[in-house]
Amino acid sequence: MERDLLFISDGDFASVERAYDGLANRPASCRKLAPERESVVTIRPTGTAKVLFALRPNAPIPWDTFMRNRYSLDGSGKSYCAYLRGVRGQLQALGSECAKHGLELNDLPRVLGRAESSLPKLIDESNWVTISRRGTAPSETELKRWVAWV
Numbered sequence: 001m002e003r004d005l006l007f008i009s010d011g012d013f014a015s016v017e018r019a020y021d022g023l024a025n026r027p028a029s030c031r032k033l034a035p036e037r038e039s040v041v042t043i044r045p046t047g048t049a050k051v052l053f054a055l056r057p058n059a060p061i062p063w064d065t066f067m068r069n070r071y072s073l074d075g076s077g078k079s080y081c082a083y084l085r086g087v088r089g090q091l092q093a094l095g096s097e098c099a100k101h102g103l104e105l106n107d108l109p110r111v112l113g114r115a116e117s118s119l120p121k122l123i124d125e126s127n128w129v130t131i132s133r134r135g136t137a138p139s140e141t142e143l144k145r146w147v148a149w150v
Contacts, residue, residue, distance in 0.1 A: 005059040005088050005120050006095075006105075013081045016052070016060055020077035024048040045075035053120070061087060061120040066132040087123050094119075 003012065023043055031039045043051065045068065052060035063083055071086065073079035095105035109117045117125075129135040138146070 003059060005061075005084060006091055008059055008084075008088075012059075013084070016084065017077035017081050019052065020048055020060075020080050023051060024075070024077070045080070049080060053124075057118045058120060060084060061124045062128075063124075064128070064132055067127055070131050087120060087127075090123055091119055094123075 008016075024045055025042050027040045028043045028047060029041045031041060033039050046062070046064050049060060049062045053062050060080075061084070063080070067073075067083070068075055068079070071083060073083055091105070094108070098105045098108060103111065105119065109115050109119065109122060112122070114122065130137075
């Protein structure tokens with residue numbers, strides 16, 4: 001799937017779900033616990049999403065336990081696709097906001113000084129800061145004060 005998240009079809013989502021479920025419980029490595037004991041480490045939900053994102057950075061995006069908990073998702077392929085649909089909704093809303101300011105959504109990474117980042121990566125980073133790290137955006141007043149310093 002080479003399409004952007006904004007344009008993937010139901011069939012594409014079905015492919016993502018199959019790929020996700022096929023990868024999530026596969027062994028990633030073995031840990032030696034003692035001279036005669038090993039523990040198999042599986043890829044799991046967070047690792048699976050990162051692998052899919054690495055392979056197709058314009059559609060599937062990373063997620064973590066905090067993000068899954070925020071949206072009450074269980075870590076399955078079906079729930080991952082629900083998360084992707086939610087991110088697609090975020091991108092659509094962002095596209096509407098961009099249009100109000102005479103900007104094409106696809107130009108946003110360049111305008112933000114992140115030309116090498118995909119739109120899903122920008123959403124991922126926003127989610128990581130606001131959900132996983134519980135960061136908050138500065139107020140309008142604070143932003144105006146920062147601009148005055150420059």
